[in-house]
Amino acid sequence: MIEDNPIWRLKYLPKSLSDIYGRKPLISQLKEFIKSKNFPHLLFIGSEGIGKTTIARIFSKEFLGNYFNVNFKLVYADVPLTQEERTKAKSEAYVSTSKIGSMAGKRITTPAFIQVKIKPFVQLKVLGDIPFKILIVKNFETLGSNQQGFRRLMEIYGSNCRMILLTTKISGIIDPIISRCQLFLIPQLKYNKFENLIIKISEQESLELDKEVIKSIYRISEGKISKAIDLLQISSLMGNKIDTNVLFESSKKFKIEEMNKIVLTSFKGDFKKTRELFRNVLSNYKYNANQFYQKILEVIIKLPLSRYEKCKLINIIGDADFRALDGRDSDIQISSLISKFNTFGEMM
Amino acid sequence: MAKKKIYDIPWVEKYRPKSIKDMAIPTAKLNRHKVSLVEELPKFINNFFNQKEMINKKNQEIRTFNRNCLEKEKKKKIELPQEKAAILLEGQPGIGKTSIVYALANDLNMEVIETNASDTRTRDALESKLKETAKSKGIMDFISETKKKIILIDEVDGIYGTKDRGAVPTIIDLSKNTQFPIILCANEYKLNLQSLYNSIPRYEVNPLSKDEVYKIINRILKKENVENIIQEDLELIINKNEGDLRGILNDLQALSQISNESPDERKKIIMSLHRDTTKEIFSIVRDLFQSVNTLNEARTLTNKSDVDYNFLYKWINENLPTFIQNKEDLSTAFEYLSIADEIFGRIKKNMQWSLLPYFYDLFAGGVALTRKGNISKGYRTVNFPRYSTSSSFSLNTAEKSLIEKIQEKYPISQSEIFRDFLPFLKIITESSRRNLKNLSDWLDLNAKEKNLLKKTQTSKK
Numbered sequence: 001m002i003e004d005n006p007i008w009r010l011k012y013l014p015k016s017l018s019d020i021y022g023r024k025p026l027i028s029q030l031k032e033f034i035k036s037k038n039f040p041h042l043l044f045i046g047s048e049g050i051g052k053t054t055i056a057r058i059f060s061k062e063f064l065g066n067y068f069n070v071n072f073k074l075v076y077a078d079v080p081l082t083q084e085e086r087t088k089a090k091s092e093a094y095v096s097t098s099k100i101g102s103m104a105g106k107r108i109t110t111p112a113f114i115q116v117k118i119k120p121f122v123q124l125k126v127l128g129d130i131p132f133k134i135l136i137v138k139n140f141e142t143l144g145s146n147q148q149g150f151r152r153l154m155e156i157y158g159s160n161c162r163m164i165l166l167t168t169k170i171s172g173i174i175d176p177i178i179s180r181c182q183l184f185l186i187p188q189l190k191y192n193k194f195e196n197l198i199i200k201i202s203e204q205e206s207l208e209l210d211k212e213v214i215k216s217i218y219r220i221s222e223g224k225i226s227k228a229i230d231l232l233q234i235s236s237l238m239g240n241k242i243d244t245n246v247l248f249e250s251s252k253k254f255k256i257e258e259m260n261k262i263v264l265t266s267f268k269g270d271f272k273k274t275r276e277l278f279r280n281v282l283s284n285y286k287y288n289a290n291q292f293y294q295k296i297l298e299v300i301i302k303l304p305l306s307r308y309e310k311c312k313l314i315n316i317i318g319d320a321d322f323r324a325l326d327g328r329d330s331d332i333q334i335s336s337l338i339s340k341f342n343t344f345g346e347m348m
Numbered sequence: 349m350a351k352k353k354i355y356d357i358p359w360v361e362k363y364r365p366k367s368i369k370d371m372a373i374p375t376a377k378l379n380r381h382k383v384s385l386v387e388e389l390p391k392f393i394n395n396f397f398n399q400k401e402m403i404n405k406k407n408q409e410i411r412t413f414n415r416n417c418l419e420k421e422k423k424k425k426i427e428l429p430q431e432k433a434a435i436l437l438e439g440q441p442g443i444g445k446t447s448i449v450y451a452l453a454n455d456l457n458m459e460v461i462e463t464n465a466s467d468t469r470t471r472d473a474l475e476s477k478l479k480e481t482a483k484s485k486g487i488m489d490f491i492s493e494t495k496k497k498i499i500l501i502d503e504v505d506g507i508y509g510t511k512d513r514g515a516v517p518t519i520i521d522l523s524k525n526t527q528f529p530i531i532l533c534a535n536e537y538k539l540n541l542q543s544l545y546n547s548i549p550r551y552e553v554n555p556l557s558k559d560e561v562y563k564i565i566n567r568i569l570k571k572e573n574v575e576n577i578i579q580e581d582l583e584l585i586i587n588k589n590e591g592d593l594r595g596i597l598n599d600l601q602a603l604s605q606i607s608n609e610s611p612d613e614r615k616k617i618i619m620s621l622h623r624d625t626t627k628e629i630f631s632i633v634r635d636l637f638q639s640v641n642t643l644n645e646a647r648t649l650t651n652k653s654d655v656d657y658n659f660l661y662k663w664i665n666e667n668l669p670t671f672i673q674n675k676e677d678l679s680t681a682f683e684y685l686s687i688a689d690e691i692f693g694r695i696k697k698n699m700q701w702s703l704l705p706y707f708y709d710l711f712a713g714g715v716a717l718t719r720k721g722n723i724s725k726g727y728r729t730v731n732f733p734r735y736s737t738s739s740s741f742s743l744n745t746a747e748k749s750l751i752e753k754i755q756e757k758y759p760i761s762q763s764e765i766f767r768d769f770l771p772f773l774k775i776i777t778e779s780s781r782r783n784l785k786n787l788s789d790w791l792d793l794n795a796k797e798k799n800l801l802k803k804t805q806t807s808k809k
Contacts, residue, residue: 006783006786006787007758007773009758074759078761078763079761237776250775271669271678285771323686328693329661332665336679339679339682343675
């Protein structure tokens with residue numbers, strides 16, 4: 001299985017807790033949990049692509065053992081509900097009048113997300129010889145007001161199901177949730193650990209690279225292992241020997257060039273072309289308005305502009321993003337941003 | 349504007365012809381030959397039902413024959429040729445295309461099933477609404493003789509864009525196996541409807557002649573006991589509306605409720621009434637940018653149009669850059685439009701309908717009147733809004749199954765796949781064919797999904 005896996009990122013995915021590299025204090029704590037067969041609700045905090053999900057999955061796998069498949073669920077908080085799920089939530093929220101009890105004929109007002117994705121799993125009894133089930137919620141901070149619904153869930157069904165919440169921004173999580181969890185900060189991998197890991201992989205794949213290259217990989221991937229491995233694999237397409245030039249070439253492919261193009265054409269004042277470009281990007285990468293603005297922001301910050309100009313641009317983007325929160329049509333909001341960039345380009 | 353008295357029933361509805369006999373029939377052309385719609389339409393409908401009956405009988409025979417024979421000898425079902433199942437009426441608004449269909453149906457004691465541009469006409473929507481009626485007969489048909497039906501697809505030229513995807517093929521499909529005659533109506537000749545034009549006869553309907561308009565109007569004015577409209581005004585109204593009978597009637601009704609104004613004032617009122625007529629969206633957008641001069645005019649234009657504002661402001665969004673070229677003006681226009689959008693979002697979110705006037709004035713008047721420079725003159729094509737935000741996260745079936753297959757091997761979320769993983773896979777497949785093969789073998793992809801990895805790759809370049 002490992003041999004014919006064409007994607008290194010998966011090939012080198014750790015298979016057990018002891019495989020996880022360079023996170024000793026965390027791992028030993030998790031191993032303690034497994035030994036004592038008990039743990040509180042957990043909250044993992046760390047930046048994107050750092051391995052939170054991988055660690056949480058492997059931990060649950062080892063904790064649940066043979067009963068992993070039925071007692072484990074991973075939920076993405078940022079994936080919108082489909083139409084089917086929404087109608088299902090609506091129909092489930094109504095208690096039929098034929099049922100007996102005080103709830104008959106009434107509406108239960110649970111948020112659709114919790115009603116469809118969380119409740120069915122949490123309410124089900126544990127199957128097998130384990131103390132409780134495990135639910136992982138990814139990108140918990142994107143839940144917004146739905147977080148309130150979790151407060152009671154965590155208490156009522158806590159004995160039946162423990163939750164591991166993953167987040168990139170702790171400030172996006174309401175206090176009552178934080179107080180119910182044990183926090184784990186997952187920092188960026190230290191450089192020497194990162195270096196060892198890369199060397200290990202490059203030995204297995206018989207790649208040649210020196211320390212200078214590893215340093216650049218660390219810089220480009222911002223310490224994220226999955227991204228670093230992707231970068232290695234793409235560089236290896238050009239040959240087994242990897243130097244900084246090859247690395248630079250392949251890292252260029254990684255960046256979304258379209259974003260740069262959008263900003264530059266908009267500065268040139270070509271509105272129609274820019275509109276076409278950004279519509280393409282939106283449909284290709286499935287960004288929502290907010291994510292699109294973030295990407296634009298990243299590009300702006302790296303542009304060679306004066307501080308004054310950059311601040312002005314950031315102000316424009318922030319304003320547009322703020323409006324998109326309430327707006328109905330993100331196409332209008334983005335078009336408005338682009339048209340402002342057009343006039344801005346003229347002033348420069 | 350003078351005070352308006354309470355309207356009674358619109359004359360357009362009140363005097364909508366009940367029968368084809370008391371209707372002024374517009375002249376029409378088929379393949380550049382003059383034809384009479386009074387003869388052609390009933391002929392078409394009768395022909396249709398006669399032939400359909402024959403074909404249904406034959407098909408039944410074929411079906412019984414097919415049941416007891418070998419696979420090889422099976423006969424194909426007979427289909428009615430498309431040109432006998434559907435026709436297209438084309439002409440400017442308000443000349444009686446829809447009315448003639450309704451009047452005819454009334455005469456022949458039939459029911460009309462109508463869809464128009466206000467319905468979304470995706471493949472699914474059309475199918476669910478029309479196909480069932482088109483193919484089948486109701487249960488009651490077996491018990492008693494029920495009304496026959498005519499399918500009227502109004503405003504066909506409004507079909508466009510992602511919102512109505514698949515509508516044209518559905519209509520063509522429909523016309524092949526329909527149980528009822530189909531009549532399509534359209535205002536303009538459209539390229540994207542080419543496939544429709546090829547397969548069905550197209551009647552060009554001309555506006556009514558002045559004499560006929562006079563006749564109708566005089567009859568109605570007499571019935572309504574209106575005497576305060578002088579000949580001069582009448583002429584002005586008729587000339588202004590260019591054969592649009594619906595517009596003329598609306599104008600007259602409004603004018604009949606105003607009394608005792610000086611001739612000059614009346615003239616002004618008539619000219620302002622002009623914009624009150626229901627116009628199609630193209631001319632609204634065009635007028636908004638090219639002929640509106642005051643905020644009030646913009647208001648009357650948007651208020652009195654029967655186009656949904658929900659819809660209109662997306663049209664404005666799409667067409668802003670075609671009409672406003674100056675960058676400064678464009679950016680202020682978009683500024684207003686984006687605020688209007690924000691206001692609209694708040695209205696919908698908190699049900700604060702009291703904010704609606706601001707939305708109206710901002711998106712129409714505010715946007716159209718921002719230009720400081722000259723009006724962009726000359727004919728410009730108005731585009732349909734092509735982009736709908738709600739569908740930005742909707743996936744087609746190939747994408748869906750690709751995602752499922754990836755998630756089986758590697759549990760990451762949809763958004764991560766699109767933003768992070770898929771671009772990476774594309775870089776790998778880009779480098780060599782062998783990699784693509786390896787990857788598709790590993791994920792067990794079919795040709796369509798494999799194409800997805802490749803196709804986006806070419807569009808990236």
